[in-house]
Amino acid sequence: MEEQALKKKKHVSKVKVRKRTRSVAFSLTAIFAILIIRLSYIVMVDGKDYSARAEEQWTSEVKIDAKRGEVLDRNGNELAVSANVYRVDFDLNSIRNYLKRPAKSIQNKELSHMKSVGIPIPTEGSGLTNDDIAPVIAKVLNMDVSEIKADLEKKLPSGADAFSVTVARKIEKDIADKVKELNINGIIVSQDTKRYYPNNNFLSHVLGTTDPDGKGLSGVELQYNSYLSGIPGMKVAELDKNNEDLPYTVSQYTQPVNGKDVTLTIDENIQNIVENIAQKAYKDDKAKEVSILVMNPKTGEVLGMVNKPDFDPNNPYDGASKFDGADLNDKIQKMWRNRLVSDTFEPGSIFKVITTISGLENNVANKDTQFVDNGSISVGGIVVKDAERENKLQNLLQIIQNSSNVCFVKLGQMIGKDKLYESINKFGFGKVSGIDLPGEASGIVKPIDKVSEADLATISFGQTNTVNSVQYMAAFNAIANGGTLIQPHVMKEITHNDENNVKIVDETFKPTTATVASAEKTAELRSYLEGVVTGGTATGTFIDGYHIGGKTGTAEKVVGGKYGEGKYISSFVGMAPANDPKVTVMITVDEPSNGEYYASQVAVPYAKLLFTGIFDYLNSASSNEKIVKDIIIPEVRNMKVSDAEKVLKDKGLDCNIDGSEETIVSMKPYPGSSVKEGSKITLYTSGDATYNNNVVMPNVRGYSKEDATTLLKNLGITATFEGNGVVSVQNISEGEVIPKGTTAELILSSYYED
Incomplete structure (x- = not known):
């Protein structure tokens, strides 16, 4: 029995052991399973986080900024550059090691230097603290001690000690040298860049500005930020458990790639002209705003662009309080706003250019079409009047010269809204022009299905629909260049210099183009626009010897959804030379308040100054583009011979002498002929002088009574005048050969208020 009981007891013990073993095995299996699941979770879910934390602990990373590219004008003149300044960074690991050193480990020469710059000498057996060096560094950098101490004690997001921190940016060389002089191991002084605009306010709305880190905020700086910024470099070092660089490892160093240069289409000389004229108009006319745009109609290039008032991109927040806005930020944005691109307005009479080309292209009007102007017209429940007086029967040239609203209502009716809207859409209205500047507004074109009879009337002479200035100029350029709508742009090319300092062109601007009108019809319209300058609302723009075409416009300004009382935008658009334009201009004076507001009184005088400045520059030695003046050959x-040579030279003409006598008996071409400046006139000193009595009738349209009298008297032509103002009609055609003593009948006209 006892033996049986013993066996049973042993059996029970074995069972218990097996159960315990299985239980322990199960528990261990479960624990291992949980660990495996947890490890899998960590690797798969939290792996990136733990990897990042680990990397924070065993690497030291310092970012090296790239130098921002330059912005240049078309001739290579600097408009925005990155000046050479400096930055200060803390390599905190090195600084911590620097502070740990006891005095006995520091050489006497260094101890003496530390004392001379104000760094305390560490005591035996212990080093320095952040409190010891923070005041010294702060004093040199002109910063608060608390700021420096915070940088020295900077932590990583994980809570561990940081390895590096940027302390100061864009400091000048004298301060950088003082920081270097401290000779604190771990304080890194390196080159930095500061955006600098050498001409201050010059071209500010085109160039824009950057933030403190050099990122573009507006203008070209924003539009081409990705090209200008470059690619930052990086230095990454591996650290041991004591946060010291590992021996026998090579730090990763990525060289920064400097930003590319952006060359603009802007001509600094033309920009100087528009800046000065815009400022004069802004001041003299006590205007709210003035804008001027100059373009090359054959390429879509912007040669000059200015808005007044403007700002200094070197101090881009100064002056914002003078602008309208709900708060400071709104005022800043208003100050930075390029109004030629971002603001829209009803164009007024300058839109008659588009209505005219629509009439010509749709063959509903030509030079012989007659319009009856009774001074007013009732259409669709509204009454449209002309600004000054009725002009009775007028042809197409005359309704443009006189800017007759009544006649343009009739022309719009002849075209019809479907055809007029086809032209409006073709010439790019109601959509952005695509200029490479930020914030372009598309303007508003009323949907065609909502255009009433009254709307058609007002649209025809420039009301109801709105445009932005660049958009309008793109359309106007198509008239100037023979019918091609070209995308306007300010970027000419993007470049960089290779390792051998050779300029490499990375990209050039390729504008989109579309044919929107015929060469024949646009040429006809340009002749009418020249008539506006020689005998219409823009006679104040006339410059003897140059063929200028243009159109004036005085638009009532919409304020709060309705026309503001006494608030106008006075505009002028022009091109030269009218037969083959090389330059187009637009001047807008917003809310002139000096007593006058018609464009013929406000914008036109500045247009003459603008064209004069442009002609003088383009015909100078420094320009590759010439607009040669026409000269009327004197008698x-x-x-x-010597006297004749001097007279011709004073007029800008050269001559060939045929014969050996002393007196000029004949010449070719005849006096009164129009030739280009620099042309050679053949002078004869012998031979048949029978034709001495013949002269050529010059074109004197646009001349004042006094100037016409002087010119014609020199040629032996008698003049009679009718009316007041400038010559608008002459009874003898230009170029007709007539005998001396002939009487020319000239009609004078005053400019019309438009």
Whole structure:
């Protein structure tokens, strides 16, 4: 029995052991399973986080900024550059090691230097603390001690000690040298860049500005930020458990790639002209705003662009309080706003250019079409009047010269809204022009299905629909260049210099183009626009010897959804030379308040100054583009050779002498002929002088009574005048050969208020 009981007891013990073993095994299996699941979770879910924390602990990373590219004008003149300044960074690991050193480990020469710059000498057996060096560094950098101490004690997001921190940016060389002089191991002084605009306010709305880190905020700086910024470099070092660089490892160093240079289409000389004229108009006319745009109609390039008032991109927040806005940020944005691109307005009479080309292209009007102007017209429940007086029967040239609203209502009716809207859409209205500047507004074109009879009337002379200035100029350029709508742009090319300092062109601007009108019809319209300058609302723009075409516009300004009383935008658009334009201009004076507001009184005088400045520059030695002046050949027959040569030279003409006598008896071409400046006139000193009595009738349209009298008298032509103002009609055609003593009948006209 006892033996049986013993066996049973042993059996029970074995069972218990097996159960315990299985239980322990199960528990261990479960624990291992949980660990495996947890490890899998960590690797799969939290792996990136733990990897990042680990990387924070065993690497030290310092970012190296790239130098921002330059912005240049078309001739290579600097408009925005990155000046050479400096930055200060703390390599905190090195600084911590620097502070740990006891005095006995520091050489006497260094101890003496530390004392001279104000760094305390560490005591035996212990080093320095952040409190010891923070005041010294702060004093040199002109910063608060608390700021420096915070940087020295900076932590990583994980809570561990940081390895590096940027302390100061864009400091000048003298301060950088003082920081270097401290000779604190771990304080890194390196080159930095500061955006600098050498001409201050010059071209500010085009260039824009950057934030403190050099990122573009507006203008070209924003539009081409990705090109200008470059690619930052990086230095990454591996650290041991004591946060010291590992021996026998090579730090990763990525060289920064400097930003590319952006060359603009802007001509600094033309920009100087528009800046000065815009400022004069802004001041003299006490205007709210003035804007001027100059373009090359054959390429879509912007040569000059200015808005007044403006701002200094070197101090881009100064002056914002003078602008309208709900708060400071709104005022800043208003100050930075390029109004030629971002603001829209009803164009007024300058839109008659588009209505005219629509009439010509749709063959509903030509030079012989007659319009009856009774001074007013009732249409769709509204009454449209002309600004000054009725002009009775007028042809197409005359309704443009006189800017007759009544006649343009009739032209719009002849075209019809479907055809007029086809032209409006073709010429790019109601959509952005695509200029490479931020914030372009598309303007508003009323949907065609909602255009009433009254709307068609007002649209025809420039009300109801709205445009932005660049958009309008793109359409106007198509008239100037023979019918091609070209995308306007300010970027000419993007470049960089290779390792051998050779300029490499990375990209050039390729504008989109579309044919929107015929060469024949646009040429006809340009001749009418020249008539506006020689005998219409823009006679104040006339410059002897140059063929200028243009159109004035005085638009009532919409304020709060309705026309503001006494608030106008006075505009002028022009091109030269009218037969083959090389330059187009637009001037807008917003809310002139000096007593006058018609464009013929406000914008036109500045247009003459603008064209004069442009002609003088383009015809100078520094320009590759010439607009050659037309010269009317003076009478030099019966003069001595030397006197005749002087008279011609004073007029800008050269001559060939045929014969050996002393007196000029004949010449070719005849006096009164129009030739280009620099042309050679053949002077004869012998031979048949039968034709001494013949002269050519010059074109004197646009001349004042006094100037016409002087010119014609020199040629031996008698003049009679009717009316007041400038010559608008002459009874003898230009170029007709007539005998001396002929009487020319000239009609004078005053400019019309438009």
